[in-house]
Amino acid sequence: MAVLLPLRAAPQMDGFSLTSWLANIKWWQIGLLLLIWPVHAFAQGAVTVNDALAVLYKWAPFLVLNGFLFNVLISVLSMALGTGLGVLVGLTLISKWYALRLIGNTGTAFFRNAPWLVLLFVVLLAFPFEFTIFGMRVPFPGWIKAVIGLSLPVAANIAIVVRGAIQSVPSAQWEAAESLSFTRIQTLWQIIIPQCIKRMIPPWMNWYAILTMATPLCSILGTEEMVTLTRQAMEAEGNKPEFLMPFYGFVLVLFFLYCYPIAKLTVRLERKFAVKL
Amino acid sequence: MNVLSDYFRDLAERSPRWDFVWLYDGSATDRILSGLWVTIQLSVICVIASLVIGFAGSMLQTSRYRIARLFVSGYLQIFRNTPPLVQLLFFYFALGQFTPSYSPDGWTQIPLISNVGWAAISLSLFGAAFNVEIFRSGLEAVPNSTTEAADALGMSRWLIFSEIQFPLALRVCLPALSSNLINLVKTTSQAFAIAVPELLYQSASLWNDHPATQNPTMLLLLVVYVGLVGILSLGLRLLERRMRVPGYGG
């Protein structure tokens, strides 16, 4: 006999009082708790929290001005170089000539697959430390090599962004332009690029954030940026383990403060531009 | 001694910048191979752990409890917006000093989590922070109406999730997942900074010992990494193609 049987009463009580209490905890309170854990742990050492923070306070302006701003400088220069290169390579990816496309594709695949740190190593160690042009010795400092090394993977990825954006414009636009007897170059610059430049901005910003977060890699190769200076500061203060947490924490916080707004804005622009497609 | 190793031994003597030491010296070959093996192990561990953590995180993100959602979003923002290298340094140096240690022989103190362990933890958390969002967007892409149809067929919540939502979400998010996992494998080279004996570390230590091998070893590094990542991305692309369903997803 087909009967619909009630199986069981749905459980109504699930520790609601506890969870509502938990849900009422404010975000900053959790953050405070998370902060307290390591602080508590290392408060048992010889150096107190206040000492460590005082030392950090002393060094902070130097670390920001000489360290972090240098990271920003490296990222801006790399991004400029990478974007320029990337647009050129991106145009080869949509070229009519097979050979050019092949070269572009191979190059981008290579630089997208190689780890950033390995590329940095290669550029820093394989290039000479100075050039001789017209009998003049031009120094080629490490940080400029770092800018070049970082710009290579950026260029490869920007090339892909450019290609994606150009291909997102309906092919009817190309045909319409062709029927108005525009040349291919004219079509590209006057019709296609203006339409897709907006769409390139969010991924471009995303790559900028990724690049910025790659700049500490230069410290491994001796460039005097944030992480290198942080290490040197800790050394100057006697290399006490109590300094590790606040100093490295400070680096994390700085990068977070710089990259988080970029990430937020990227997401916002992505949404904004996506609707208008 | 075969012809090849003789040739490269000879080449090293003639041109001091092109010493392919790992082609004729067994101990150098072993260093490179052990580095490659560590890189592969670290990559596999991090990929698997980042998938597990990423999946758990995406579940927590849809949790009823605000605190769980806040915790996950805090974790995401911190790990997505700070450099993985600094994360590694922070984990190994700053948190590492609080790791309890044990003493197997009464003399030495060995920390419970080694530098390799910290690299695995830190990189997994880094990769997972991106996987969480990827999984979530995949799950959101499954139309409500499809799960409703499964509901109307009397399927249980678990059955709907495991048979309908998850397989469809995976298809949607596989391209993004692939590129993140590839990025994670590339990022394992940064474990160099905390002296994890992976491929880059072994290579660099090799050319510190034999400066003449710097160029060939860098070439090898690039080839091996590009090859490794190429194999991974090929595998993922094959998986993508195998799972492709007519009329669904890109």
Next chain:
Amino acid sequence: MWSPTQPIVAMKDVKKSYGDFDVLKGISMDIMKGEVVCIIGPSGSGKSTLIRCINALNDIQHGSITVEGQEVHDPGLDKRILRRKVGMVFQQYNLFPHKTALQNIMMAPVKVLKEPRAEVEERARALLKKVRLEGKENSYPGELSGGQQQRVAIARSLAMRPDIMLFDEVTAALDPETVKEVLVTIKELAADGMTCILVTHEMGFAKEVADKVYFTDRGLIVEEGHPSEIFTNPKDPRTKAFLSQIL
């Protein structure tokens, strides 16, 4: 205890609202076993909500709905048992895109009812034949036309051997020429004695197949009766206005 002489679906004064908006303002209807019932009315009149309440996809705030004598909105009821009795077909087909037609049909009986796979497969193939889709067993939904997908969806519901079938505007998303093939399938189902409840805009179909037609407007049943009465001699002015617009 329910017996076949009693209504298989009985709704009494069902009310439902989304916030301030009252969708259903007191609906009552009795449907007997084997009856074919069509619910018609202007869009936004709550027709879809009405039939979605029958298998508890939507909940109600007031009144009662019983299926085979069992209260549907009893909070202790395991909805899965209800849904094995009540099949449902949707406007957008909602097939599982990663499963073939055959797998779509077999999935619920195998995984939910735990019936032997071989037996289910046999039944699934027979059902595909019944909806005239032999040879499409291994096609994915993305490879089928809308009408074909909808017939697979019908077969998928039938595979659970339900006692009642709900059809929620199942032809609304189809091309005019494929509407017919789906309607033929439903007509055959009705002829086999299946209890069918349809929300539809196909007046010709309602006139031909329905045992009873309900005209709803703004959450209320305005008029009900045999299609011959409703379509040829509507009493309420709202029914008249609606029919004159649509016919």
